[in-house]
Amino acid sequence: MQTTVATKPIDRVILASGSPRRRELLERMGLRFEVFPAQVNEWEEADAPPAELVRHNAALKAEWAAVRKPQELILASDTTVALGDEVLNKPVDMDEARTMLGRLSGKTHTVYTSIALRCEAHNIDELDHVTSDVTFRLLSAEDIERYIQVVNPLDKAGAYGIQEGKEIIIAGLDGSLTNVMGLPTEFLTDLFKRLGIWDSLSS
Numbered sequence: 001m002q003t004t005v006a007t008k009p010i011d012r013v014i015l016a017s018g019s020p021r022r023r024e025l026l027e028r029m030g031l032r033f034e035v036f037p038a039q040v041n042e043w044e045e046a047d048a049p050p051a052e053l054v055r056h057n058a059a060l061k062a063e064w065a066a067v068r069k070p071q072e073l074i075l076a077s078d079t080t081v082a083l084g085d086e087v088l089n090k091p092v093d094m095d096e097a098r099t100m101l102g103r104l105s106g107k108t109h110t111v112y113t114s115i116a117l118r119c120e121a122h123n124i125d126e127l128d129h130v131t132s133d134v135t136f137r138l139l140s141a142e143d144i145e146r147y148i149q150v151v152n153p154l155d156k157a158g159a160y161g162i163q164e165g166k167e168i169i170i171a172g173l174d175g176s177l178t179n180v181m182g183l184p185t186e187f188l189t190d191l192f193k194r195l196g197i198w199d200s201l202s203s
């Protein structure tokens with residue numbers, strides 16, 4: 001005899017991320033959510049195509065959570081910085097952070113953040129990415145030292161956070177600020193509305 005399992009309505013998001021910025025941005029959106037950080041080995045090659053890299057990593061994180069919580073709506077993301085043809089991920093130490101900030105100095109780079117949304121029970125499987133262009137001020141060695149004293153660069157792609165100490169490093173932004181911080185909230189709002197689940201997540 002076949003048994004059918006009742007499908008649970010979508011009433012919250014499972015954020016498959018350990019990033020405090022993603023949590024904060026989701027809180028600001030006013031949605032019901034729980035945090036369930038995915039434990040995966042991310043693809044981090046410097047010469048990988050950035051769009052493919054962030055999409056691959058978000059899909060990996062979403063998959064990790066979706067197999068463990070097939071009834072839930074899983075949200076996963078990945079952020080990276082692309083300077084020309086090169087991908088700058090999180091620096092491994094302070095020296096690499098200094099080098100990354102020196103390379104970004106006086107230039108415009110592109111920040112890529114992907115969004116993977118999965119719900120096995122409701123057949124939701126969405127994968128996309130958003131880009132923003134960020135221009136750095138011309139930084140002296142003193143500016144870089146001052147910056148890494150006020151901001152921990154080690155847990156951030158490109159060794160900087162646009163949300164912290166931006167007066168030291170940022171000259172301009174073209175695109176979404178929340179995308180640079182790790183979760184493009186405008187894009188996400190539109191996606192939830194398109195899927196018809198915004199009201200059930202926020203009410």
Ligand SMILES: Cc1cn([C@H]2C[C@H](O)[C@@H](COP(=O)(O)OP(=O)(O)OP(=O)(O)O)O2)c(=O)[nH]c1=O
Binds near residue numbers: 020
């Ligand atoms: C460029 C930039 C990145 N970042 C952060 C966002 C991401 O948290 C981090 C990039 O690493 P990610 O691998 O995208 O995320 P994470 O490891 O912090 O969290 P998880 O994999 O569990 O979801 O860099 C900022 O906070 N501000 C910025 O301006």
